[in-house]
Amino acid sequence: MSTLPIPITAIFTGLLALMLVGISIRVTILRAKKKIDFFDGGDPELGRAIRVQGNFVEYVPLALALIGLNEWMGAAPWIVYTLGLALVAARIVHALGLYSNVFQARVIGTSVTWLVLVAGGLVVLGRVV
Numbered sequence: 001m002s003t004l005p006i007p008i009t010a011i012f013t014g015l016l017a018l019m020l021v022g023i024s025i026r027v028t029i030l031r032a033k034k035k036i037d038f039f040d041g042g043d044p045e046l047g048r049a050i051r052v053q054g055n056f057v058e059y060v061p062l063a064l065a066l067i068g069l070n071e072w073m074g075a076a077p078w079i080v081y082t083l084g085l086a087l088v089a090a091r092i093v094h095a096l097g098l099y100s101n102v103f104q105a106r107v108i109g110t111s112v113t114w115l116v117l118v119a120g121g122l123v124v125l126g127r128v129v
Contacts, residue, residue, distance in 0.1 A: 008077060009068040012084035016060055019091060023053045052095045059113050063087050066120030073127045087116045 004010055030046045031037065040047035067087070071080045094109025096102070 006068045006071040008080045008084060009064065009071050012067060012088060013064055015088055016064065016091065019088075019095075020053075020056055020060070023049075023056055023095065027053050048098045048101070052098045055094065055098075055110075056091060059117070060087070060091065063113065063116050063120065066117065066124060069124050070120055070127075073124065075123055075127070079123065083116050083120055086112055090116065 027046070027049045030043075030049050034041065034043055034046060036043060036046055040050055063083075064087075067080060067083045070083065071077075090109045090112035092109075093105050094113065097105025097107075097109055
């Protein structure tokens with residue numbers, strides 16, 4: 001048995017950390033290729049890559065915190081896995097939607113991320129109140 005108090009969340013945190021590195025490498029490569037040091041230089045491809053990275057760091061930390069709290073507070077493992085899988089899938093769909101400029105994918109990715117935040121928050125509040 002693991003001594004880690006939230007092993008399921010640890011798995012999703014590791015996966016999402018790797019995803020963030022991949023997203024960040026893409027921004028760095030585009031900056032070097034296009035010789036743009038700050039902001040996006042008006043380049044739409046770099047602008048989209050920066051927004052994928054920015055959106056990721058805006059939403060993923062709080063979602064992971066909620067998933068971890070749920071697990072720590074004794075939520076059923078299926079709840080924790082569902083929230084984690086939904087978050088990973090949402091971030092992949094959102095990134096692909098932004099990279100390829102497919103609006104529906106962006107909407108789905110954002111909406112599922114928001115659902116993870118709402119569901120995670122409600123379950124935590126339900127356990128505390």
